[in-house]
Ligand SMILES: Nc1ncnc2c1ncn2[C@@H]1O[C@H](COP(=O)(O)OP(=O)(O)OP(=O)(O)O)[C@@H](O)[C@H]1O
């Protein structure tokens with residue numbers, strides 16, 4: 290675009306009017322260019338979000354498949370093995386072979402332990418509860434499971450009242466809670482944690498609070514930048530895909546709060562069905 294040349298001093302009214310029109314036209318052209326650029330940036334961002342959501346869907350689908358394979362494949366084999374061992378154990382008992390009975394009992398215990406681990410791993414990968422009964426049931430199970438394994442007391446206060454949300458939103462909230470509680474267990478030394486869900490017609494707030502040692506947020510930013518630390522960054526990235534925001538509140542000795550805020554009726558809270 291060529292620049293308008295300013296009329297010399299003492300130029301006629303006509304020249305000044307031409308100059309004014311040229312400048313106005315150039316401003317209009319510039320505004321239109323900016324508008325086009327902005328639209329193209331918005332389109333690119335939408336494409337990027339759609340793509341990132343597709344990758345996320347593929348990951349979740351893969352976890353679902355792996356969870357099913359573990360449960361139905363390895364799980365069933367271990368169940369059959371436990372049944373066989375039980376029968377052999379009963380035979381040894383009938384034959385009053387005490388030594389063999391003890392060894393078979395040990396083998397049975399090991400097999401039952403492996404079966405429990407397999408089922409637990411399958412549920413952690415993708416709890417069928419989340420698809421079948423929704424977020425409240427899945428979070429209750431997660432809290433109970435982690436409490437039993439670690440001794441951390443975890444309570445759940447949900448304003449959802451078992452109401453179902455969009456499946457993607459339910460998965461997002463479950464994964465954020467899972468990651469935040471894993472951090473509480475690994476880093477905080479807390480004795481209590483609380484999951485709180487507040488639900489208003491257009492707004493959803495999820496908080497995971499702990500009474501642990503807390504940490505310097507500046508240190509976390511450093512840890513996030515380092516290659517070995519991806520939990521909190523992943524949480525933020527996923528929330529952003531749905532137009533949400535994750536905030537971390539913490540200080541040494543003050544515990545930690547992870548808060549996810551999501552506007553439910555935002556277009557991006559719904560999954561993009563068209564990958565265009
Ligand atoms: N609830 C918490 N209490 C205390 N410190 C925490 C808590 N949550 C996070 N942190 C601190 O923030 C850091 C970053 O957490 P982040 O989840 O991103 O990474 P990570 O847990 O170290 O590794 P991973 O990638 O396996 O999640 C942690 O290393 C820890 O120092």
Ligand SMILES: [Mg+2]
Nearest residue numbers: 471472520521
């Ligand atoms: Mg982590």
